[in-house]
Amino acid sequence: xxxxxxxxxxxxxxxxxxxxxxxxxxxxxxxxxxxxxxxxxxxxxxxxxxxxxxxxxxxxxxxxxxxxxxxxxxxxxxxxxxxxxxxxxxxxxxxxxxxxxxxxxxxxxxxxxxxxxxxxxxxxxxxxxxxxxxxxxxxxxxxxxxxxxxxxxxxxxxxxxxxxxxxxxxxxxxxxxxxxxxxxxxxxxxxxxxxxxxxxxxxxxxxxxxxxxxxxxxxxxxxxxxxxxxxxxxxxxxxxxxxxxxxxxxxxxxxxxxxxxxxxxxxxxxxxxxxxxxxxxxxxxxxxxxxxxxxxxxxxxxxxxxxxxxxxxxxxxxxxxxxxxxxxxxxxxxxxxxxxxxxxxxxxxxxxxxxxxxxxxxxxxxxxxxxxxxxxxxxxxxxxxxxxxxxxxxxxxxxxxxxxxxxxxxxxxxxxxxxxxxxxxxxxxxxxxxxxx
Numbered sequence: 001x002x003x004x005x006x007x008x009x010x011x012x013x014x015x016x017x018x019x020x021x022x023x024x025x026x027x028x029x030x031x032x033x034x035x036x037x038x039x040x041x042x043x044x045x046x047x048x049x050x051x052x053x054x055x056x057x058x059x060x061x062x063x064x065x066x067x068x069x070x071x072x073x074x075x076x077x078x079x080x081x082x083x084x085x086x087x088x089x090x091x092x093x094x095x096x097x098x099x100x101x102x103x104x105x106x107x108x109x110x111x112x113x114x115x116x117x118x119x120x121x122x123x124x125x126x127x128x129x130x131x132x133x134x135x136x137x138x139x140x141x142x143x144x145x146x147x148x149x150x151x152x153x154x155x156x157x158x159x160x161x162x163x164x165x166x167x168x169x170x171x172x173x174x175x176x177x178x179x180x181x182x183x184x185x186x187x188x189x190x191x192x193x194x195x196x197x198x199x200x201x202x203x204x205x206x207x208x209x210x211x212x213x214x215x216x217x218x219x220x221x222x223x224x225x226x227x228x229x230x231x232x233x234x235x236x237x238x239x240x241x242x243x244x245x246x247x248x249x250x251x252x253x254x255x256x257x258x259x260x261x262x263x264x265x266x267x268x269x270x271x272x273x274x275x276x277x278x279x280x281x282x283x284x285x286x287x288x289x290x291x292x293x294x295x296x297x298x299x300x301x302x303x304x305x306x307x308x309x310x311x312x313x314x315x316x317x318x319x320x321x322x323x324x325x326x327x328x329x330x331x332x333x334x335x336x337x338x339x340x341x342x343x344x345x346x347x348x349x350x351x352x353x354x355x356x357x358x359x360x361x362x363x364x365x366x367x368x369x370x371x372x373x374x375x376x377x378x379x380x381x382x383x384x385x386x387x388x389x390x391x392x393x394x395x396x397x398x399x400x401x402x403x404x405x406x407x408x409x410x411x412x413x414x415x416x417x418x419x420x421x422x423x424x425x426x427x428x429x430x431x432x433x434x435x436x437x
Contacts, residue, residue: 095194
């Protein structure tokens with residue numbers, strides 16, 4: 001985790017103290033159920049919860065000091081708690097194994113992280129929707145291969161982003177449900193020394209589902225799907241960021257990141273206004289995606305368990321969620337304050353002498369009885385003249401002067417094919433599909 005790309009609420013989920021507090025709750029809830037089942041004295045859970053009610057500080061350095069001797073983090077934690085609670089603490093962890101605590105804790109952390117990320121997506125969607133309606137009918141040029149294609153609206157660009165991030169949210173909700181499972185099944189997952197009802201109780205208390213078969217560890221295909229989903233969200237962030245970066249290029253300049261008073265774009269060139277935020281988002285997206293591969297490699301563990309996944313998850317759990325949280329927040333700010341230049345959009349749209357209307361003329365010729373091959377050839381030969389003139393010539397006027405075209409279409413019919421509003425007839429239909437309104 002790099003503090004520069006972290007926000008406090010998400011970071012707090014991964015602090016050692018937060019982890020130890022979840023560990024305690026797992027142990028205390030398990031002891032509570034064991035007491036109800038008569039396996040341990042009910043007084044054991046009472047002692048644990050009475051101490052917890054004092055809102056004790058978690059002495060992380062003390063636990064670390066014990067671990068330096070035991071070389072085992074869970075044992076170090078249990079030893080420290082026993083020192084605080086007293087004799088009744090000996091009934092903690094009855095029939096349990098370390099993975100019960102570690103895996104269930106990770107499920108809680110990833111679930112809570114997902115909740116924050118879902119909230120981030122809601123905020124981003126709200127901003128994108130507002131900008132979409134703001135520019136619903138703002139004409140701009142659509143590009144394929146980076147080359148002028150046909151007219152679209154800037155609102156449609158935003159609607160595309162809204163639909164994509166809506167899918168991201170749905171995937172994350174599903175991934176959260178898949179990763180939010182509890183395992184309190186003991187060594188090799190057989191429940192030999194602990195009743196399955198303990199697992200059910202802990203799962204209910206922590207808002208998790210019961211893992212059907214845990215083999216001592218929760219199957220890592222669940223985690224692989226979770227981190228892969230984060231990677232897809234990161235890719236969607238990059239897609240929108242790259243769009244902004246392109247639109248901010250000097251030669252395009254249809255939109256740009258907000259440039260605040262006092263901001264500097266370059267240490268050498270005072271005129272620079274660089275798309276630094278979206279470039280940063282492109283880089284952060286690469287990092288989040290990179291965590292998906294080790295999560296997938298974690299799926300294949302030896303037999304009922306090994307710990308080859310453990311060190312990986314200590315990295316990717318915090319780093320992927322913290323980085324994505326920051327990136328979603330940054331993208332929301334970029335779109336919220338994005339400077340949009342409709343006049344420049346129209347200037348660019350008109351730059352190539354009407355070439356963007358070529359398809360309408362092609363279709364009109366075919367409907368007038370000209371073969372598709374000839375129609376294409378008539379329009380293209382005039383379009384290439386406009387292209388080679390860098391838009392100085394007018395496609396409309398060249399078509400009117402072309403005898404083959406004029407034999408099929410009147411001047412008025414050609415004029416009509418250059419009507420910009422024609423391209424936006426279905427914008428309302430698309431918006432209804434995307435926003436449901």
